Amino acid sequence: DVKVTQSSRYLVKRTGEKVFLECVQDMDHENMFWYRQDPGLGLRLIYFSYDVKMKEKGDIPEGYSVSREKKERFSLILESASTNQTSMYLCASSRDPEKLFFGSGTQLSVL
C-alpha cells in the first residue's frame, strides 16, 4: 500500500513563527501536492511539484513556500505564520495526476 506520512498530526504555533510541515511518500511518485482543507471551502491547492527541485503555485500560494530536495519528501513552509493560516493541511502524492494518495493531515493552529 502507498503510504504518505505527515510528520505531525497536531501542531500549535505562535503568530510570526516559521513553520515547517513535512511529508514523505514511499512509492516513488513523481507528483506531490499540498492542500489546505477548511469547512465549507473544500480542498484548495497551495503548491505542487512534478519533479525534484521543481514547484508550481496552486490556487492559494501566498504566505507559503515549498521545498523538494528529494523525490520522496515535499515540505511546506509558512514563512511567518498568521492566524488565518490555522487549518488542516493535507499532503498527497501520485504517479497518475488523477489518483491521489493522501496523508492523514496536520491540524495547524496559529495563536
Place this chain on the structure above:
Amino acid sequence: AQSVAQPEDQVNVAEGNPLTVKCTYSVSGNPYLFWYVQYPNRGLQFLLKYITGDNLVKGSYGFEAEFNKSQTSFHLKKPSALVSDSALYFCAVRDVGNTGKLIFGQGTTLQVKP
C-alpha cells in the same frame, strides 16, 4: 475555468436506503471527474473516476457514479447505505488547462443513521 459544485452540505439517509450525493461541474472540453471520501480523522481516499466510456462508473465500497453530460452532473450513488458510509465526500474535476491538477468541491457530509 473548471469548477465543481456540491449543492448539499449534508445528506441524511437511513441505513439500508439508497443514497445520492450530488455534484455538478463546469469544464471546457471533456471532463475528467472524481469522487474522494474522507473518514473521520483520516486522509482522503480515492473512490472512483470517470474519464470516458460508460456513463455509470463503479468504484470502491459498493459506490457508483453516474455521468450525465446534458445536466453536467456526476452524482455519487449507492443502492443500500451502511452506517460505516458516514463520512465527508468530495467531488473533483481535473483542470486540463493547467498540468492536470484536481479542483475539489466544498464537500458533502453523509450521515447514515441506523
